Amino acid sequence: xxxxxxxxxxxxxLAAGLLAGCAGEDGGVQSQKLSTITGRGKxxxxxxxxxxxxxxxxPDGKYLGLDVDVCKxxxxxxxxxxxxxxxxxxxxxxxxxxxxxxxxxxxSRNTTMTLSRDAxxxxxxxxxxxxxxxxxxxxxxxASGIKDLKGLAGKPICVESGTTTELNLADxxxxxxxxxxxxxxxxxDQTFAAxxxxxxxxxxxxxxxxxxxxxxxxxPDAHTLLPVVMSKEPLSPxxxxxxxxxxxxxxxxxxxxxxxxxxxxxxxxxxxKLAEAKANxxxxxxxxxxxxxxxxxxxxxxxxxxxxxxxxxxxxxxxIFDRNVGPASALKLDRGLNRQWKDGGLIYSPPFR
Amino acid sequence: MVPVNPSDPSPPPLPAxxxxxxxxxxxxxxxxxxxxxxxxxxxxxxxxxNLVRNLTxxxxxxxxxxxxxxxxFDISESVLPFNAQLPYxxxxxxxxxxxxxxxxxxxxxxxxxxxxxxxxxxxxNGLLRRLARVYVEVxxxxxxxxxxxxxxxxxxxxxxxxxAAIQLPGVVLAKSGLYIAGLGEGLRWMGPTLVNGVWQAPxxxxxxxxxxxxxxxxxxxxFIAEVVRGGxxxxxxxxxxxxxxxxxxxFATLRRIVLPQSLRVIVPGLNTQYxxxxxxxxxAVAVGxxxxxxxxxxxxxxxxxxxxxxxxxxAAYLTLDLLISALMNxxxxxxxxxxx
Numbered sequence: 001x002x003x004x005x006x007x008x009x010x011x012x013x014l015a016a017g018l019l020a021g022c023a024g025e026d027g028g029v030q031s032q033k034l035s036t037i038t039g040r041g042k043x044x045x046x047x048x049x050x051x052x053x054x055x056x057x058x059p060d061g062k063y064l065g066l067d068v069d070v071c072k073x074x075x076x077x078x079x080x081x082x083x084x085x086x087x088x089x090x091x092x093x094x095x096x097x098x099x100x101x102x103x104x105x106x107x108s109r110n111t112t113m114t115l116s117r118d119a120x121x122x123x124x125x126x127x128x129x130x131x132x133x134x135x136x137x138x139x140x141x142x143a144s145g146i147k148d149l150k151g152l153a154g155k156p157i158c159v160e161s162g163t164t165t166e167l168n169l170a171d172x173x174x175x176x177x178x179x180x181x182x183x184x185x186x187x188x189d190q191t192f193a194a195x196x197x198x199x200x201x202x203x204x205x206x207x208x209x210x211x212x213x214x215x216x217x218x219x220p221d222a223h224t225l226l227p228v229v230m231s232k233e234p235l236s237p238x239x240x241x242x243x244x245x246x247x248x249x250x251x252x253x254x255x256x257x258x259x260x261x262x263x264x265x266x267x268x269x270x271x272x273k274l275a276e277a278k279a280n281x282x283x284x285x286x287x288x289x290x291x292x293x294x295x296x297x298x299x300x301x302x303x304x305x306x307x308x309x310x311x312x313x314x315x316x317x318x319x320i321f322d323r324n325v326g327p328a329s330a331l332k333l334d335r336g337l338n339r340q341w342k343d344g345g346l347i348y349s350p351p352f353r
Numbered sequence: 354m355v356p357v358n359p360s361d362p363s364p365p366p367l368p369a370x371x372x373x374x375x376x377x378x379x380x381x382x383x384x385x386x387x388x389x390x391x392x393x394x395x396x397x398x399x400x401x402x403n404l405v406r407n408l409t410x411x412x413x414x415x416x417x418x419x420x421x422x423x424x425x426f427d428i429s430e431s432v433l434p435f436n437a438q439l440p441y442x443x444x445x446x447x448x449x450x451x452x453x454x455x456x457x458x459x460x461x462x463x464x465x466x467x468x469x470x471x472x473x474x475x476x477x478n479g480l481l482r483r484l485a486r487v488y489v490e491v492x493x494x495x496x497x498x499x500x501x502x503x504x505x506x507x508x509x510x511x512x513x514x515x516x517a518a519i520q521l522p523g524v525v526l527a528k529s530g531l532y533i534a535g536l537g538e539g540l541r542w543m544g545p546t547l548v549n550g551v552w553q554a555p556x557x558x559x560x561x562x563x564x565x566x567x568x569x570x571x572x573x574x575x576f577i578a579e580v581v582r583g584g585x586x587x588x589x590x591x592x593x594x595x596x597x598x599x600x601x602x603x604f605a606t607l608r609r610i611v612l613p614q615s616l617r618v619i620v621p622g623l624n625t626q627y628x629x630x631x632x633x634x635x636x637a638v639a640v641g642x643x644x645x646x647x648x649x650x651x652x653x654x655x656x657x658x659x660x661x662x663x664x665x666x667x668a669a670y671l672t673l674d675l676l677i678s679a680l681m682n683x684x685x686x687x688x689x690x691x692x693x
Contacts (some may be wrong), residue, residue: 162654
């Protein structure tokens with residue numbers, strides 16, 4: 001009897017000790033996340049995982065895509081090795097909880113930047129620069145003959161739950177007074193499986209996602225994107241609000257990729273450019289950007305040559321775009337809004353100084 | 354003469370030496386319980402304090418104002434009227450009603466199926482008996498999520514659509530759902546009709562609901578069949594023999610003699626299965642049925658109020674399960690042997 005009680009007591013103490021060990025990460029250091037990542041020796045990156053062009057597993061079992069390349073660039077800049085990334089597939093409902101709980105360090109998962117997701121009183125995220133300017137579209141079978149939203153009246157539409165897509169759909173249909181039935185699924189795979197199973201006459205999502213998913217359909221040409229663009233979807237990587245130093249590091253790594261394209265620095269010529277910067281003391285901009293001069297890396301808690309490492313790992317923004325979703329990919333998306341600002345697009349890096 | 358004290362003829366017996374308190378059987382259990390109780394309270398206080406501290410740090414202290422804000426999303430099938438302008442609490446209520454609808458119909462269906470299969474395992478017909486075994490063993494050893502996905506994507510989504518749908522008088526089964534004739538607008542009898550390529554009927558059950566229901570009934574039915582089989586097996590063999598010597602048929606024996614006696618073994622087991630079914634209904638989100646969990650998930654994503662939404666979910670499922678449990682305990686009380 002007494003022994004039993006003592007044992008119970010011992011177990012309670014043990015449990016209390018274990019729980020105490022897990023709790024209370026208030027943090028006092030400048031960036032706890034950065035030191036966690038360097039201590040761990042790898043970056044944990046939350047991705048979609050099943051979206052051709054953005055993040056998916058290629059035939060050789062390796063992750064590929066625009067979102068994945070952002071993870072690689074960050075890992076290279078922080079840890080010096082683009083391979084030191086652990087990818088976590090997250091569905092749209094899991095992603096914010098995974099980020100908030102610290103399960104992933106960085107969310108690079110075609111996530112739309114919105115006020116409520118950014119606000120401290122909302123989801124409390126911290127967004128990095130937009131890596132893909134997108135808009136919501138609708139995919140329908142060519143055979144259905146549907147040309148616009150009105151053609152969807154009274155019909156079921158497949159949509160992924162917990163997305164801005166779901167809300168935009170509700171808003172647009174309400175504006176035009178079109179009755180419809182939303183069929184919501186938890187993952188994009190289920191959503192597209194239901195669409196391909198003819199349960200819905202249309203599926204709605206970001207236009208890039210629709211284009212990406214269509215490439216994996218049994219018969220891609222039998223489906224067409226409606227011309228309507230239902231919303232603005234600036235897809236951006238995100239970190240949690242609580243660690244501004246880490247958010248800054250991610251932000252400027254992404255800007256680094258964009259600035260590299262503007263400065264004509266590519267994966268192939270980055271070493272030559274670095275040598276050029278080292279040789280010419282009068283090229284101050286280039287020297288600062290590539291970390292030959294100044295202490296930009298140090299200010300961010302990163303190595304001085306973080307831009308060189310990021311570009312070497314993934315290429316500049318333009319190369320990342322072309323390789324994954326642009327002309328060199330199956331998606332063949334136009335650069336559109338994602339051109340450099342000099343070419344009339346929205347990709348614009350603030351100065352590195 | 355020595356005065357005799359009648360009340361004290363001999364020296365009083367020595368009182369047993371009082372043991373020190375740490376060896377006292379009456380004291381030690383109290384002390385241990387108090388210490389353990391205190392530690393548990395401290396642990397709870399610590400965890401709650403931690404939650405509040407971290408939430409305050411993140412500026413996310415519990416707040417319920419979001420419940421009044423417009424939800425902004427639509428729900429495809431709802432018993433309660435709902436549209437996107439209504440507040441979140443209405444959306445959650447619509448989800449809860451959808452969950453209850455699936456659970457109640459599921460309970461009835463699973464009980465009927467389970468009882469029939471449980472009875473079948475005592476049949477004289479060898480084929481029926483073996484079929485019942487095969488059903489139970491196959492179904493209860495495959496995860497429910499897998500079964501739901503199977504029913505939805507493999508069975509229901511391969512149904513024909515539009516004009517090719519399966520049409521019986523008053524009933525149409527299409528890929529979009531089951532349409533049943535009933536009283537329509539103006540209390541006129543209306544059969545299912547095809548309008549603009551979409552079936553319309555007064556009574557409509559979506560395939561999502563159908564897939565969830567089929568999955569829940571088939572899955573829970575297998576477990577209930579085992580509970581029923583156990584209950585029947587617990588009735589002494591003599592009861593069967595006595596009944597058959599009275600000339601009662603197999604079915605009459607089962608219905609009038611054996612099943613009523615087996616109820617007191619079956620009901621407590623059923624309680625567990627019913628509660629499982631209610632909880633399992635939250636897998637509806639896998640097949641696109643908008644239940645409480647699905648609505649809560651969208652709400653959580655839009656509002657970022659994770660702790661509050663999870664609290665609502667916990668409270669709702671806990672209430673539902675306690676309610677089922679209370680009903681089943683009442684039923685259990687009724688079927689117990691009453692000693693006279």
